[in-house]
Structure formats: C-alpha cells, structure tokens
Amino acid sequence: MTTPSHRRRSRPRRHTALLSAVAVAAVALVVSLAVAFRPGGGGTADVQDAAKPVSGARASASPTPGAPSASGSPTPSASAASPTARASASRSATASAASSAAARAKATTSTATAPRTSASGSLAGRIRPGVTYRGVATSYDVGNGDGACSYGPTSDVMTAAMNTADYETSKACGAFVAVHAGGKSITVRITNECPAPCQAGQLDLSQQAFAKLAPLSAGRIQITWNLLSPSTSDTISIRYKTGSTQYWCGIQALGHRNPLARLEVRTGGGWKQLERTAYNYFLSEQGTGCGAAIRLTDIYGEQLTIEGIAVKPDAVQSTSAQFTRR
Structure with missing residues (x-):
C-alpha cells in the first residue's frame, strides 16, 4: 500500500515534468517565430505549398491582398495587373488608338476609294450598277438644254429626262446611261425629269438622241438601259x-x-x-x-x-x- 509520503513526493515530479515541457515548447515557439519573421523566411511545407502557382495561373500573380511584403509595404491586390502587363496593355491600346486615328484621318481628309457596292448597295438607290433595266423611250425638244437638274443651258444634245420614280429626288442627275434598241446603242446624260405619264423604266430622250435609235415618227420604242461610269477628261x-x-x-x-x-x-x-x-x-x-x-x-x-x-x-x-x- 502506497504511503501518503509517496503521494506527496509524486507531485513535485509531475510539476517538474510539466515545467520542462513548457520550457521546451517556449523554445520551439521562439525558434519558429524567428524563422517565420526572417526575410525570405517561412520554411514549412505549408508555406512552400502556398507559394506555388495554381494550375493555369500566371506565376507572376500578385500575393494575397493585404499581406505585408518583405519591405513592410502592402502588396498590390490580386486584381491589379503587374507593371509588365500594364505596360504591354498600354502599348497595345496606344497602337490600336493610333491605327484607328490614322484610319479616321484618311477617311475624312483624303480621297479614298471604297470597295464597290453590290447591286443591292444602299448608296446606289434605284439606279444600280450592273443592272439592266427595261422600258420605253420617247422623245422631247430639249430647247436650250436646261432641265430639272438645274445644270443650265448646254449645247450637249445627247441627254435624257428620267422618269420620276427613277429620278429619285434628283439622285439620277448627272448619271450616264447606255440605251439599247434594235441593235443600236447610245450614251446619254440625265439632265431632266420626266413626270407622269412617264413610267418606271422610261426615258424621255432628246430628239437628237432618239433619232440615233429610231425615226422620230416611231414615237415610242422598247429599250433596255444600264448605268455607265464613262471615260472622261473633265473634272468636277x-x-x-x-x-x-x-x-x-x-x-x-x-x-x-x-x-x-x-x-x-x-x-x-x-x-x-x-x-x-x-x-x-x-x-x-x-x-x-x-x-x-x-x-x-x-x-x-x-x-x-x-x-x-x-x-x-x-x-x-x-x-x-x-x-x-x-
């Protein structure tokens, strides 16, 4: 049977062991803290794993927001681009802006030839390139050559008046068209408008132009016609x-x-x-x-x-x- 004196002696031993354990833990803690706060420190497996880039992420990704850097300054947030990325993006944006500005300058200050519009191009209106139109031709006395297009008197008699539909609020003015009938062809310039009863597709030719296709006595003939872009030495x-x-x-x-x-x-x-x-x-x-x-x-x-x-x-x-x- 254990005596009371034995129980009293056992308490100091437990106390001593406990103090020894605490001392060892304290030393370990001090060593750990010293390592952790050493510049470039952090030698545990957990810290090494945290420094590895996530699969698919850039190795230069910014540290966690708010974490202190080695110099003690706050690190940039994870959403902030690195200086290299910002410089690259800035150079790209500058080049893009310069290219756009050059394109705008060219379009607004110099002569530019745009791609040819298709037959359904919106700029062409009713009279479109590459399309053959069918209608009739009549004739009229052009007088001094003036007409609805307001070009004024002219000695040019190879002219025509366009029906109201195809005249299209003077959009046909100045257009050159080739007119074909009975195996013959002429070129006329639109200088006037032919109101009703002229129908869509109809051309009212000057008497001089009509006579090159048929006798004036024919009065009315079937024709086809199409838009031209003629050779000319004239300027605008x-x-x-x-x-x-x-x-x-x-x-x-x-x-x-x-x-x-x-x-x-x-x-x-x-x-x-x-x-x-x-x-x-x-x-x-x-x-x-x-x-x-x-x-x-x-x-x-x-x-x-x-x-x-x-x-x-x-x-x-x-x-x-x-x-x-x-």
Missing part, C-alpha cells in the same frame, strides 16, 4: 446657288463621272450631310458649313474632299477632283 466643278451667303446656301456638284449619293460640309463637330432637293442642289438652311470644305460621295462609296471653294453665288468653280472610273 462646284456651284453655289443664287442668293447663297454664309447664313444660307445651296451647293451643287457638276461634271461628276458617277452619280452622287451624298454631299457633306465640314463643321466644328465633323461632317454634316446636306438635304438634296428635287432641283439638284444640297441645302444648308441655317448656313452650317457654307464656305467650308465639301465632301462628295458617289454611289460606289468613293469620297472626294474639296477645299477652298468660296461662297460665290452662281459661279462655277473648277476643281482637280474626279471619281474613279468603274
């Missing part, structure tokens, strides 16, 4: 309408090889498209862009920018510009 001219000023103006283009789709004027905010009238002038009712640069676009999408045209009412001002032959 610009004319401001009578009464034009810096506060109101009408602008007309003369001598263009291909039909016009748009006429725009340069303003402080960019290019402004002017409304086209049935008498073939483009109007700026509030004077916007009157006397400024003019941009012409043909039905094929080609654009010509014309500078230096002053507001001189009813004066024909020549240019060196002309659309490309198609």
